[in-house]
Amino acid sequence: MVELSSPPSLRVLYPKAVLTGFRRKGGELPDTVYTLSGVRTDPAHLAAYNRVCRFRLSDELPATYPHLLTFPLQIKLMAGGDFPFPLVGSVHVANRITQSRPLRVGESFDLRVHLENLRDHPRGRQFDVVGEALVDGEVVWTDVSTYLRRGGGTGRSERSERTEPPAPTAVWHVPDDIGRRYGEVSGDRNPIHLYRMTAKMFGFPRAIAHGMWTKARCLAAFEGRLPDAYTVDVAFKLPVLLPAKVGFAAAETDDGWRFDLFGAKDGKPHLTGTISSPR
Incomplete structure (x- = not known):
């Protein structure tokens, strides 16, 4: 376990990850654990995040907000010399967040991040980056980000059936600059999210929205309808090309909610998710 004295700099880590990525030859995940103690929320930063993601201003942290605080520790793990895959090209395919209660502005908490569960996938290999927030030694928030590294897969075919999207309960216009705005508040300034020209360098016709923004x-559409403790689990499907017009649909289930985000015109899926009792 490595105790950090301050959050790592993403401006330093991203170039390092790009320049050293060609050296990665596969292998096992490192067992390094990074921790950061005595973290407190900057109210101005939280307010900026809430505005970009359309949360109400509150002294409670949205369940997705601590992901931003663990993200530099995640990148530090994946930029390390013992990490087996290049960071560039590792695709964020799913994210599951569980909170036992909301964190609050003014509250001090500790962060802990590690890697686990390297496994085969038909299109390559998957692994999880696990972030935790602890208060007085108790885990109150857990984030599991699943990444796919394409190449060298099992060769088994994935069966997928195209289904019609549900009727939208809302239609949102996603502006061209949302990648730059979210990148500014999150620190994730990956070129694929910023401009059409920089996105084209990586094979995208236009800039794409961050998965964690979606x-x-x-x-945010569920504010006022959620308990203090819940799990929100999503799978990222096709990227949202900016600007976009997307449909959002939500339906109650026996254990909470199911929701979908999809193209308003073509119905192509961008995200599927559930909100349920904590696991």
């Missing part, structure tokens, strides 16, 4: 935007 999750946060969906979660």
Whole structure:
């Protein structure tokens, strides 16, 4: 376990990850654990995040907000010399967040991040980056981000059936600059999210929205209807090309909610998710 004295700098880590990525030859995940103690929320930063993701201003942290605080620790793990895959090209395919209660502005908490569960996938290999927030030694928030590294898969085919999207309960216009705005508040300034020109360098016709912005935007639609403790679990499907017009649909289930985000015109899926009792 490595105790950090301050959050790592993403401006330093991203270039390092790009320049050293060609050296990665596969292998096992490192067992390094990074921790950061005595973290407190900056109210101005939280307010900026809430505005970008359409949360109400409150002294309670949205369940997706601590992901931003653990993100530099996640990148530090994946930029390390013992990490087996290049960071560039590792695709964020799913995210599950569980909170036992909301964290609050003014509250001090500790962060802990590690890697686990390297496994085969038909299109390559998957692994999880696990972030936790602890108060007085008790885990009150857990974030599991699943990444896919394409190449060298099992060769088994994935069966997927195209289904019609549900009737939208809302239609949202996603502006061209949302990648830059979310990148500014999150620190995740990956070129694929910023401009059409920089996105084209990585094979996208236009800039794409951050997956965690789409999750946060969906979660904001449930404000006032959620308990203090819950799990919100999403799978990221096709990217949202900016600007976009997307449909959002939500339906109650026996254990909470199911929701979908999809293209308003073509119905192509961008995100599917559930909100349920904590696991």
